[in-house]
Amino acid sequence: MKEPTFPDSPLADLCRERGLKLTGQRRTIAFVLSDSDDHPDVEELYRRAVEVDPRISIATVYRTVRLFEENGILQRRDFGGGRARYEVADGDHGDHYHLIDADSGKVIEFENPKLDALLENIVREMGYDLVTTRLSVVGRKKAKPRGNG
Amino acid sequence: MKEPTFPDSPLADLCRERGLKLTGQRRTIAFVLSDSDDHPDVEELYRRAVEVDPRISIATVYRTVRLFEENGILQRRDFGGGRARYEVADGDHGDHYHLIDADSGKVIEFENPKLDALLENIVREMGYDLVTTRLSVVGRKKAKPRGNG
DNA sequence: ATTGCAAATGATAATCTTTCTCATTAATAC
DNA sequence: GTATTAATGAGAAAGATTATCATTTGCAAT
16 A cells, blocks of 8 residues: 655645645545646546546545535536536636537637626626626637648 | 327428428427427426327437437527526527526526627637537626615 | 338436445544 | 544446337328
């Protein structure tokens, strides 16, 4: 039983700051998440976590992403395909959105302050305060203006 | 075995136009959908369909909404809660979007040409043609400026 | 109207993702 | 170090959706 050693990740610190018990498994999952800049689903997260420490079960990964989401550490996303995907929650800077390539399924992030403001406005004019925006656009790559095929 | 009789709905006509076989069940489901201006899930659709003709199975409802979606007759929506919800696809006029009341879960539709245009623009500038927009904003009703509750 | 045939349907099993159960283990305060 | 309380692992259970397969039905040609 060899304990894997690695430094506390930014997310692990956040976990502590929120008063959550920092178990070995949570430390591992936080480490893996801090190390990811994509949008893994639970299955994929589990794969990556097991690489770091095999003594972890998929049930714990499910429990941990839920806990992290409830504490504003993670954001759940739905890009279709039937499974939830996760990414580290935005910090102070504005929200970001996702463009999904219709053919490859690739996810491309983008920000747009004008869009932030417009949505804020629309919602306010309907008498609401904006809580969350769930936006993803599906697009198909344009043929290059003078490509050859 | 009494055959229920009702006129062909606009969606039933659409179904025929697309070259889909117009079975009794599909005619019933199309009728129910044409009659709905909300966003029912499959379970709810099944309930409404059975009212019109009890000789219908939930499997057929699942098959039919999928078929209709693949043929651009229906749009699938995800408002959270684990089940897909459906609505009649937009015609020529612009897309519409959804505001979800954070407290009641109520879904409020809205249109906004400025938003249509901005999204179109953003996507184009990233080198893509816009295929679909999936947008829902979650909001919380503002306290009335001088209410008493 | 009848026939023929591919496609649709009903009933239920299977699948897939996610949550729950409960005995065991581990983190934190003392 | 010990106690206490919460977290974990493994698998069962739940909930939504899709697949299976024998039977039925819509529809085109007769």
